[in-house]
Amino acid sequence: MLDVSGLDKHFGGLHAVKNLSFTVGEREIVGLIGPNGAGKTTVFGLLSGFLRPDAGQVIFRGRSITGLPPHRVNALGLARTFQIVRPFPHLTVLRNVTVGALGRHAAPAAATQRALAVLNEVGLAAKRDQPAASLTLAERKRLELARALATEPTLLLLDEVMAGLNATETERIVDLVGAINRRGVAVLLIEHVMRAVMSLSQRIVVLNYGELIAEGRPEAVANDPRVIEAYLGTASA
C-alpha cells in the first residue's frame, strides 16, 4: 500500500536520507528503527508531506503523494503522529479529536460522535472535557494517537508513541496498536522500545546515517551483524 523508492533529502551539508526504498503492505505493521539521528523522523516528514524530498517518489495506494501538502496526504488516508506531541493545548480533549474527525464528517455533531468513539477506544473518554494541556505525558501520547485515528487512516505513522512511558503504559499502547491493526489499519512505527517493536512488527526496516542497512523479520534483523554494528560499533573500534 505504501511504496517508497529512491527517497533523498539534504539539509544543507547534511545528507539526511539517502536513496531510501521500502514498502509497507496492506494490514502490515512495519518497524522503522535505527540509532539517534539515523533519519527516521525525517522519513516521516517526507512521507506525510511536511518535507519535500530532493529526489524519489512516494506511492500510496496506487497514486503518487510526493510533494502533496500534509492535509491532502491525510485526506488520502495516511495519518501521522508527532514524536514531540503537539496537542491543541487550550482545546478540550474531545475538541482535539473532533478536529481530526471533521475531515470525514463535515457536520460537527457527527464528527463529535466519531471523536467520542475514538476516545473510548484509546481510554481517554473520562478526560474529554479537560483542556489538553492538563493531561499527563502518557495521556498526551494517547491523545496524539486518538487525533490521528479520528481521521480514519488506512496507514498510520507512529513516531515514538511509547517513548517516556512506564512498562504498564507501554503495554497499553502495544495492545492498542495491535487492536487498531486488527481492524485493518497498516502501521509504520518508529520506536526505541525494542521489546515493543519486536513484538508488534511483522517486518523491520533499519536506517543508519539515512541509509537502509537491513530489512526483514524481527529476529533476523536483531541478529544481523550490520545492525549490531550500527547500534554498538565494531569490535575493533
Add this chain to the structure above:
Amino acid sequence: MLLALPMVLSSYLVTVFVLIFFYAYLGQAWNIVGGYAGQLSAGHAAFVGVGAYAAAVLSLSAGLTPWVGMFVGGTVAAVLGGFIGFLGFRFGLRGFYFVLLTVAFAEMCRIVANNLEWIGGAVGLYITFTGNPWQFQFQDSRAYYYIALGLMVAATAVAAAIERRRFGVYLSAIREDEGAAEAVGVPTFRYKMFAMIVSSFLTGVGGTFYAFYLFSLQPNTVFGIPLSVEIIIRPIVGGAGTLFGPIVGSFILSPLAELTRFYFAAGGGWAGVHLIVYGVLLVVVVLFFPQGAVPWLRRLLRTQA
C-alpha cells in the same frame, strides 16, 4: 433593553453607545481572523479605509446610495484582504512577520490616499449633510444608534455561526498549532484565507458607517495605525477568540476612551492621554488576564457556582 434605551438617554450618551456598538462591530470582524484563527492583523484600518472611500466616492461622484456602496466597499476590502492574506499565508509569514505585513499594507493605503487628488488627497473627502436616509444621513441621531447596534448584532451572528461549524473548529485548531492541524487534515491555507476575507469584508462594510457618521474622511485617520489599534484592543481586552469578547471589551474601553478624551483633551494640551490609559490597561490585561475579560469572568462564575 438596548432597543428601548435611546428613548431615555441624552444625545451625548447616545453617541457613546454608537461608539460602543461600532467598535464592538469592528472588533468582532477582526476577531474572526485575529481571535479565532490567531492571525494577528494589525492593519485592519486599511479595510475600514478602502470601504469608507469606496462608498463615499461612489456616493459623491456617481450618486450611488451608501446602502449599496457599503457592500461595494466590503467587497473591495475583501479583495484587499484576500491579497494580503495570500501574500502572508502563501509564504508562511507568522507572528511578527504577519503583523508587519498588515501594518505595511495599511501604511501603503494611507500614503496612496494622501497622494490621490481625485479622492481628495491629504484633505480627504467631506460629505455635506442632507438628512436624506437614502444617502445614509439622518436628522435623528438615534438612527445611527440602531444601525450600529444592528451591525454589532449581525457581526456577532456571523461569528456565532462560524463558531458552531467546522469552519470555527478548524480556525481554533489553526490558532493552537498550525502544523498539527495540517497533520490531521485541516487545509490551513484555505481556512486562513476564508477567515481573512470574511473579516476584511465585514470591516470594509463598517467603513461606510464610519464615513457617513463622521461626514468626513481623512487618510491619516481612517488608514492610520491608531485606528488599527482601536480595532484590536477591544477584543484582546474582552477576550480574543470568544464570541462576546469584542462586545465586553468595547463596553469597557469605548466609554473609557470617550471619558479620557472628554476630560483631558477638552482641557487643552492633554490630547492623547487616552492612549496612555490604553497602554496601561493593555499591560494590566497581559499580566493578569492574558486571555481577556470573558474567559476570566467565566471562570469566576464557575467557581462561584
